[in-house]
Amino acid sequence: MATRPHRLLGICGSLRAHSTNTAVLKALANRMGEHAELQLFALNDIPLYDSDLEADGLPDAVLALKDAISQADGLILCSPEYNYGVSGVLKNALDWASRPDVNSPLRNKPVLIMTSSPGVLGGVRAQAQLRETLNATLSREVVIPGVSQKIQDGQFEDEPTLQFMLASVDQLLGEIDLLGCWR
Template sequence: MKADQHPTTQLVAISGSIRRASNCTAVLRSLQPLLPPDVALQIVPLDDIPPYNADLDGDAPPEAVARLKSAIAGADGLVLCSPEYNYGMPGVLKNAIDWASRPGFASPLRGKPALIMTASPGTAGGVRAQAQIRDALAATLARPLVRQHVAIANVASRIQEGRLVDATTLDFIGVALGELLDEIALLAAAQLSPRASSR
């Protein structure tokens, strides 16, 4: 891509861990080289997202929430990478989904294609959290990608200097990212079709 060209596809990446040395954030940090040159990926941190409070949920939500929702609204698709806590998704990720899901059924998440990944130091790769993440996204009318799970086991051994370096894992994720981009392209084509515009 030339210097004066802008990416035509925008992806927002969200880590389910706010730990400084998070393995999940390291995985997300490693994805840009796997993407075509016309696709940009932005990692949106959840560090400052407050616990969901309906009293604060209105036209002027907390600033960090407004930034999150704006990033999701401007994205063509989402990439989530989460650890597994006690057989489920971390509260910080569920909290972010709850905030981003407002207003109900008309939020920035509605219709947004999403690739779900998990990563764990254990042998299961955090896969048990994926069903919870998928259900939460489906409840917002987002479009979680239906595919073989991306569950990265023994993740700490696959990361060096804050980046995922395991070639086999990167290749597998690259295929999943390609499927996410295909889904985004199919949705865009459907929205531009004469049939869609006549509905």
């Protein structure tokens, strides 16, 4: 009996056209192999969270985000660190996706949290905030310090870091299998 690859959803916490975090996710997507596929979801069209909008009916972009999360076996979030914290665009998307909490597509969804920063800490402070936001989910973390030096012509090129990220993805896939999240 043939099995399909694990479906992973990559969400970048940056809206920049040439985001280093998008480059990281694309590098991972290109190296997934036959065990998993990584689809990227852009947050550009997600409106600011507003409970009035929620009460009137979810915007199409929010419905698309929630559906993409629901269809994924696991998530890979990759965020820059802005002013010692998680990017506003990613926090906003997670706020939309987490509601209502009892029916959230994030509930018990295995998550790999990755942060990057040009500095030596690689976004660890943003990770702390993401862990708080994702308290109801399982998660593991990867930090990427000095990310600007690891991007060449818009491509993530640092093989040791890429190998470390791929090992973390393998652990995420193992977690998905263990928890029976794989459909």
